[in-house]
Amino acid sequence: MAQRNTYFQDETVKTKIDFRQFRRTLRYILPYKKIFMLVCALMIVSSAASMVPPLLLRRIINATVNNKNMRELLFVISGIVVLTAVQIGFTYFQQTLMGKLGHNVIAEIRRDIFYRLQQLPFDYFDSRPDGKIVVRVTEYVSELANFFSNFVLQFLVYIVMIVTATVFMLSISPQLTLVVFCSVVPMMAGVMLLRSRLKPLFTQLRTKNSNRSAFIVESLMGEKIIKNCNRVEVNTDIYAGIHGKCVRQWRRIFCLNELNTPIVEICWNAGTIALFGTAFASILAGSNAVDAGTVVAFTGYMGLFSGPLTQIAVLIQQLSQVTSDLEQVFDTIDYPVTIADKPGAVTLKNVKGQVDFNDVTFSYESGVNILEHFDLHVKPGETIALVGPTGAGKTTIISMLTRFYDVQQGSVCIDGTDVRDAALGSLRREVGVLMQDPFMFKGTIMENIRYGRPGATDEECIAAAEKIHADLCITKFSGGYNHMLDERGAGLSAGEKQLLSFTRIILKNPSVIILDEATSSIDTETEQLIRQALEILIKGKTAFIVAHRLSTIRSADRILYIADKTIAEQGTHEELMAKHGLYYELNVQTAEKA
Numbered sequence: 001m002a003q004r005n006t007y008f009q010d011e012t013v014k015t016k017i018d019f020r021q022f023r024r025t026l027r028y029i030l031p032y033k034k035i036f037m038l039v040c041a042l043m044i045v046s047s048a049a050s051m052v053p054p055l056l057l058r059r060i061i062n063a064t065v066n067n068k069n070m071r072e073l074l075f076v077i078s079g080i081v082v083l084t085a086v087q088i089g090f091t092y093f094q095q096t097l098m099g100k101l102g103h104n105v106i107a108e109i110r111r112d113i114f115y116r117l118q119q120l121p122f123d124y125f126d127s128r129p130d131g132k133i134v135v136r137v138t139e140y141v142s143e144l145a146n147f148f149s150n151f152v153l154q155f156l157v158y159i160v161m162i163v164t165a166t167v168f169m170l171s172i173s174p175q176l177t178l179v180v181f182c183s184v185v186p187m188m189a190g191v192m193l194l195r196s197r198l199k200p201l202f203t204q205l206r207t208k209n210s211n212r213s214a215f216i217v218e219s220l221m222g223e224k225i226i227k228n229c230n231r232v233e234v235n236t237d238i239y240a241g242i243h244g245k246c247v248r249q250w251r252r253i254f255c256l257n258e259l260n261t262p263i264v265e266i267c268w269n270a271g272t273i274a275l276f277g278t279a280f281a282s283i284l285a286g287s288n289a290v291d292a293g294t295v296v297a298f299t300g301y302m303g304l305f306s307g308p309l310t311q312i313a314v315l316i317q318q319l320s321q322v323t324s325d326l327e328q329v330f331d332t333i334d335y336p337v338t339i340a341d342k343p344g345a346v347t348l349k350n351v352k353g354q355v356d357f358n359d360v361t362f363s364y365e366s367g368v369n370i371l372e373h374f375d376l377h378v379k380p381g382e383t384i385a386l387v388g389p390t391g392a393g394k395t396t397i398i399s400m401l402t403r404f405y406d407v408q409q410g411s412v413c414i415d416g417t418d419v420r421d422a423a424l425g426s427l428r429r430e431v432g433v434l435m436q437d438p439f440m441f442k443g444t445i446m447e448n449i450r451y452g453r454p455g456a457t458d459e460e461c462i463a464a465a466e467k468i469h470a471d472l473c474i475t476k477f478s479g480g481y482n483h484m485l486d487e488r489g490a491g492l493s494a495g496e497k498q499l500l501s502f503t504r505i506i507l508k509n510p511s512v513i514i515l516d517e518a519t520s521s522i523d524t525e526t527e528q529l530i531r532q533a534l535e536i537l538i539k540g541k542t543a544f545i546v547a548h549r550l551s552t553i554r555s556a557d558r559i560l561y562i563a564d565k566t567i568a569e570q571g572t573h574e575e576l577m578a579k580h581g582l583y584y585e586l587n588v589q590t591a592e593k594a
Contacts, residue, residue, distance in 0.1 A: 028108050042093055043160055110137075119340065126364070130218070131210075136328050158308030169301050175278065190263040351414060352415055357374055359410040360400065362393075374410070378542055379542075383555075384559075387547070387560070414431075438497045440485050440489025443485060446458065446482060465481075467506055561581075
């Protein structure tokens with residue numbers, strides 16, 4: 001498992017533009033290439049239409065007004081109105097189509113990243129905070145949506161406008177075109193220099209925002225503990241520190257970014273003065289090469305030329321941010337799915353429940369083994385209890401059986417089939433897991449019971465609930481089985497959640513059952529109900545029970561004391577108590593605490 005990144009550690013993010021990330025997005029765009037080509041055509045027409053009005057203004061100033069030809073004046077003005085309408089209409093359609101294209105692309109990326117998250121092994125989630133994963137799926141993808149819906153089109157439009165404006169200016173007056181270039185190039189250089197200074201600052205801001213999001217998610221998930229431990233003020237101070245870094249970083253960006261306007265204004269005014277100065281010098285020299293209409297037209301062209309140039313500088317900065325977003329998103333999409341079906345994976349059928357751990361060695365971090373040369377052979381229908389100190393590897397053992405993690409050495413087999421060779425769907429259908437903290441989804445009680453077996457009928461769900469007397473608590477709700485649960489089952493007691501999770505596993509009816517501290521949060525009365533249900537549930541099935549409440553495992557066929565990366569002791573309750581060893585001491589300590 002990779003070293004875990006936390007909310008106080010910045011993620012490593014590249015600041016250079018990586019065009020390989022954009023090439024990867026082509027496979028998302030190719031299905032919509034016809035729309036993209038239509039957008040490009042509309043964009044060319046719109047850009048060309050925007051270049052004609054300055055020429056018409058030139059004619060109005062140089063000829064129409066001097067000739068006092070009202071008919072021609074109305075004709076030219078009508079031309080400007082028509083061209084403006086054409087530009088507005090084509091721009092609207094191209095933006096609409098590009099927005100549709102952009103959101104279709106992002107919808108595909110959202111689908112791919114969510115689907116990959118469903119497939120990823122647990123070590124991916126172990127190595128980074130939930131908040132930083134959520135940021136990738138939400139904030140980063142939203143920024144990409146904005147870019148592909150707006151900025152890509154703008155970038156293309158600006159390029160076309162610059163080329164078109166240059167052609168029009170050169171065709172009218174190469175002399176004034178040179179003046180425009182002499183004014184705009186320094187402006188572009190200044191803006192680019194400013195953006196190069198801003199680019200790393202924006203990257204740092206994003207990593208700090210990601211840290212803040214990670215801390216917020218962690219705080220929301222641990223809200224009850226925070227309040228119970230009187231950590232509200234402490235956490236507020238921690239948040240103030242994290243948030244303060246974000247604010248200070250944004251202020252630095254804001255102050256530097258405000259220099260953009262003075263640079264543009266100075267160069268624009270200098271260019272305007274230079275245009276009129278050139279025209280005045282031409283008149284003094286007795287030349288008719290530059291007239292008033294031409295100067296006015298070039299003032300318009302300078303705006304059509306310089307505006308896109310400065311915006312391209314901004315977009316280049318956006319490109320850096322977007323490639324960073326794409327890198328983070330594709331990092332998730334490309335993360336190897338190490339736990340997946342092999343070609344020709346075996347579908348488990350008619351599972352008897354024989355489980356074998358053969359010389360298993362496992363570690364979460366390289367060089368730090370949790371289990372070493374671990375051997376365990378369980379007969380069908382046998383109940384195995386796992387006890388031992390925290391961190392000894394009890395949960396790890398059962399996690400390898402479900403392939404939440406894969407062994408580094410050795411093998412884990414069910415009915416002689418290595419779980420790595422079994423189809424995941426069939427493996428997890430045959431192995432049912434009950435966790436210490438059961439998760440309830442937003443939906444009705446019936447939907448939560450049916451979660452592990454979607455095709456079950458209402459009658460089968462109700463029968464499963466009645467088997468462990470969960471119906472006694474379900475019928476207390478106004479809607480009964482149709483009662484709508486809130487997120488994470490808010491409003492249910494720990495015992496009620498456990499009863500529903502037990503009902504879910506009874507309905508699923510797996511061949512191998514795992515209880516990972518599944519009764520630790522249940523009151524004594526509820527535990528009695530579940531004990532009775534478990535006797536029915538595990539009859540004839542293989543069961544693994546991890547429990548701190550030793551009273552729940554005394555009837556197990558074998559009790560394993562896990563310590564020092566292996567099985568330190570094993571036997572029945574009576575056999576282990578008679579040894580006066582580790583298990584005996586654990587019972588004595590538990591009795592003293594009680």
